[in-house]
Amino acid sequence: MIQIMLGISVVLFAITIAIAVLRLIIGPSMPDRVIAMDVVGVNLIAMIGVVSVVYGTKAYLEVILILGILSFISTIAFSKYIERGVIVERKRDR
């Protein structure tokens, strides 16, 4: 019973990531693609948690933290790039 529920949820997360990749391909503007990438990252976190439960191991739980940090940092970097044109900005004469 529990294995069936976990299998259904893995399939639903796979459908979610597939539709988000579709939006990432056809997205008309740049922020659409960044939002779709954020959705892919966040759902990948949840899917790795479910896969860790299915396999019955605790070794995958570090991956949750690493992927969360990487997804957040990449979204911040892309938003600064879209807004300013640079990622690392240096203070000028001030």
Added chain:
Amino acid sequence: MNGNEIGEFIGALLILLGSIFSVISVFGIIRLPDVYTRSHAATKSSTLSVLLTLIGVFLYFLFHDHFVSVRVLLGIVFVFLTAPVAGHLIIRAAYRSKVGLADISVEDELYEVIHEDKPMNDEETEDEERS
């Protein structure tokens, strides 16, 4: 059915509920007309689905292995803190880079607020109000 099996079932039920919320939110991402409404679907309900799923994973490991996973708790706190911030920043960048609204939008109130008393050198004032 003893207590541990009931706990595992509650964890699996939360995981299933989170995946259903995730599919609903991604329908919002593929169907809504412009980037601002899409970010509404992406940020709010996607965060809810991921929180439900990670709480389910935490409960499953708590009742199955009697293992309090601090990493999953840290992941829950981190996703709960950073997903709204990331959504806010990317939508702010989208508005500043002049991504248009949908055709069925009625009014853009932020346009009047920003362009009401616009000084000559807007680059400098944007830098000052951000720092």
